[in-house]
Amino acid sequence: MSEWFETQAGMLDEVWRQLTRGVADAKAPARHPVLATVSSDGLPEARTVVLRAAERSAARIEIHTDLNSAKIGALRHQPMAALHVWAPRARLQIRAGVSVTIRSGDAVADMWARLPDGARGNYGVTPAPGTPIADETGFSREADPAAFAVLDGALQWIEALHLGRTLHRRVLFQAEAGWTGQWLAP
Numbered sequence: 001m002s003e004w005f006e007t008q009a010g011m012l013d014e015v016w017r018q019l020t021r022g023v024a025d026a027k028a029p030a031r032h033p034v035l036a037t038v039s040s041d042g043l044p045e046a047r048t049v050v051l052r053a054a055e056r057s058a059a060r061i062e063i064h065t066d067l068n069s070a071k072i073g074a075l076r077h078q079p080m081a082a083l084h085v086w087a088p089r090a091r092l093q094i095r096a097g098v099s100v101t102i103r104s105g106d107a108v109a110d111m112w113a114r115l116p117d118g119a120r121g122n123y124g125v126t127p128a129p130g131t132p133i134a135d136e137t138g139f140s141r142e143a144d145p146a147a148f149a150v151l152d153g154a155l156q157w158i159e160a161l162h163l164g165r166t167l168h169r170r171v172l173f174q175a176e177a178g179w180t181g182q183w184l185a186p
């Protein structure tokens with residue numbers, strides 16, 4: 001039987017298996033992807049996030065954040081972001097280009113209502129995230145539904161790189177090509 005990394009379809013299946021597992025399993029590598037954006041100054045910025053949803057049929061991913069965080073300003077300026085995951089056991093790097101829609105307020109009220117109390121505390125900090133403070137305790141947290149933002153990411157492309165023992169395989173899948181794959185030189 002062939003290995004998953006030997007075919008483009010197998011590579012794409014494994015990408016989605018990793019992403020789906022990341023949502024369900026806190027210890028899975030795709031639980032904590034890196035989300036990279038472009039600041040309004042045109043500079044790259046990257047940070048770890050939690051993958052909250054991944055739906056293959058809709059080619060979308062979801063991340064939750066504070067509406068007052070810097071990444072929101074970056075995404076308003078440039079809504080294209082990049083997602084990165086390294087899954088060491090599978091020896092698979094996943095890179096994806098994501099078109100992000102920011103949802104907040106009434107549009108996410110039902111999701112806020114379903115968040116556990118512990119999770120709500122992540123949204124609502126004074127002063128706003130990233131503001132310089134006099135010492136490390138100089139901020140307060142209060143769960144604030146107005147600070148809750150959902151980043152709805154529509155995947156535009158996915159690139160998978162598998163590091164094999166004898167062969168590295170790299171393939172690009174594009175939404176506009178109906179997610180058909182294209183092998184690339186690794």
Ligand SMILES: Cc1cc2nc3c(=O)[nH]c(=O)nc-3n(C[C@H](O)[C@H](O)[C@H](O)COP(=O)(O)O)c2cc1C
Nearest residue numbers: 032047048049050064065066069070071072129130
């Ligand atoms: C393991 C881990 C998980 C994180 N998850 C999130 C997350 O889901 N959403 C989020 O906005 N920030 C998350 N953060 C914090 C971000 O990495 C970042 O510090 C914060 O969002 C501010 O980023 P910004 O100033 O670029 O907006 C996480 C950090 C770590 C270390």
